Amino acid sequence: MLAELLAAWISRQRWFGGKGRPIDQLSIDSDVELTPGLRHLIVAVWQDDSRDRYQLLLGERTELPDRLNHALIATIDDIYLYDAAHDPDRTGWLLEGMAHDETRSGLRMRHVPGVEIDTSPRSLVLGAEQSNTSLVYGDAYICKLFRRLIPGINPELEIITTLAARNAPHIAQPYGWIETDLDGTDTTLAFMQEFLSNANDGWDLALASVRDLYASMPEVSAAEAGGDFAAESERLGIATARVHRELAASFPTDVVESHEVKRMAEAFRRRLGRAVAEVPELRQHVGALEDAYHQVEQLTNEVFVQRVHGDYHLGQVMRTPTDWVVLDFEGEPGQPLAERRALSSPLRDVAGMLRSFDYAARHLLAGHPEAAELEPRAQEWADRNRGTFLDGYVAGGGRINRGDAALLRAFELAKAVYEVVYEARNRPTWLPIPLAAFRPR
Ligand SMILES: Nc1ncnc2c1ncn2[C@@H]1O[C@H](COP(=O)(O)OP(=O)(O)O)[C@@H](O)[C@H]1O
Ligand SMILES: O=P(O)(O)O[C@H]1O[C@H](CO)[C@@H](O[C@H]2O[C@H](CO)[C@@H](O)[C@H](O)[C@H]2O)[C@H](O)[C@H]1O
Numbered sequence: 001m002l003a004e005l006l007a008a009w010i011s012r013q014r015w016f017g018g019k020g021r022p023i024d025q026l027s028i029d030s031d032v033e034l035t036p037g038l039r040h041l042i043v044a045v046w047q048d049d050s051r052d053r054y055q056l057l058l059g060e061r062t063e064l065p066d067r068l069n070h071a072l073i074a075t076i077d078d079i080y081l082y083d084a085a086h087d088p089d090r091t092g093w094l095l096e097g098m099a100h101d102e103t104r105s106g107l108r109m110r111h112v113p114g115v116e117i118d119t120s121p122r123s124l125v126l127g128a129e130q131s132n133t134s135l136v137y138g139d140a141y142i143c144k145l146f147r148r149l150i151p152g153i154n155p156e157l158e159i160i161t162t163l164a165a166r167n168a169p170h171i172a173q174p175y176g177w178i179e180t181d182l183d184g185t186d187t188t189l190a191f192m193q194e195f196l197s198n199a200n201d202g203w204d205l206a207l208a209s210v211r212d213l214y215a216s217m218p219e220v221s222a223a224e225a226g227g228d229f230a231a232e233s234e235r236l237g238i239a240t241a242r243v244h245r246e247l248a249a250s251f252p253t254d255v256v257e258s259h260e261v262k263r264m265a266e267a268f269r270r271r272l273g274r275a276v277a278e279v280p281e282l283r284q285h286v287g288a289l290e291d292a293y294h295q296v297e298q299l300t301n302e303v304f305v306q307r308v309h310g311d312y313h314l315g316q317v318m319r320t321p322t323d324w325v326v327l328d329f330e331g332e333p334g335q336p337l338a339e340r341r342a343l344s345s346p347l348r349d350v351a352g353m354l355r356s357f358d359y360a361a362r363h364l365l366a367g368h369p370e371a372a373e374l375e376p377r378a379q380e381w382a383d384r385n386r387g388t389f390l391d392g393y394v395a396g397g398g399r400i401n402r403g404d405a406a407l408l409r410a411f412e413l414a415k416a417v418y419e420v421v422y423e424a425r426n427r428p429t430w431l432p433i434p435l436a437a438f439r440p441r
Pocket of ligand 2: 131311314315358359
């Protein structure tokens, strides 16, 4: 009975990766009591013969305070079962566990050597629950509970702890993590780092700039607008190049010989094939995409590859009073771990951010009564910030060569294909934004 109730509940969660497909079955793989009133569950969700596993913190109470009503999952035998990630009376237990390196019922809670964890702050779930659930403790820490579990060490934990040990700039200090065995492999369940309380999300800052441009009367160019974002885009380019340099210095790198570059084009094509099957709107753009991928096959230069961010966009960077900080090095949610840890061209991240400038420029157009008149201004804002970001990247020592244009374009288009699927599944009204990327330029 609990399994059926969980299936209905999980399908409505923003972080559930299997949206758009019915759940055939949900089974409870593990269910352990962490402390009275708090259970840790790993559930397996079966859809079309594929299985994904998710973790949840299940709270139990005989009375449910109003503030937890939104987290209610079900009532069984007069016991309220709810998502305890939303209950600060329960989540303090995780902080204590990491502070004291506790192991309970197979869950290993650990802190980064040399740091101290203050166990007094209470948690709040961050409003923007996306692929995961983040708990903010006071204004000190942010602990991300990975919802969909993939056996193995999460790339974010691996990368941030490695970069922090080198005192690399542009990252937030790591504090602790929680792990368990899944299929006999150490698997990260949660990762906690410094909460940047005095910082703004790059996406929000960019949107403020776009809004300012749209509202400026009489019409001014993006460069003349009071909220011009170009200096920030440039700084972000410089920070991105620095992070790429740190990643290249900390992890293995390689060079893909020109005759092997074909494989990259094949990967783009495989992704396109899957996406077209899911989102028919893509079909009319297949020709243009094939052309772009074909140009990659014709490349005669070798391609430098290294560890990269993997899902780089304006929502993954924050502006502190001093500089940009890069978050969320876990790659594209939903991709196999091996793919997320694989070496790739840093141009992939550059392309991701270029796409994000396009998103920021266009997102306010959907449903806007003056969308047609604003379109050229959106394009102008996107072009300006994409350009200054690239300038910053090159000035910061980022590797972009003359022969990279075709590869950068292909990465951008492949990212837009990914976004089409992401939007079709999660925010269908946003679908026109990535679809606009396939228009001829
Ligand atoms: N260290 C941090 N300090 C402050 N806010 C953060 C921090 N990490 C993440 N956030 C906020 O949480 C949002 C989502 O974080 P992210 O790591 O991208 O999670 P997800 O993987 O669920 O998308 C970010 O856009 C940012 O607003
Ligand atoms: O942040 P996540 O790791 O959860 O990334 C996923 O969600 C993102 C949306 O929140 C999605 O990003 C897309 O929308 C952004 C605006 O909301 C935009 O800035 C990005 O450029 C665009 O790709 C991301 O693709 C997805 O993996």
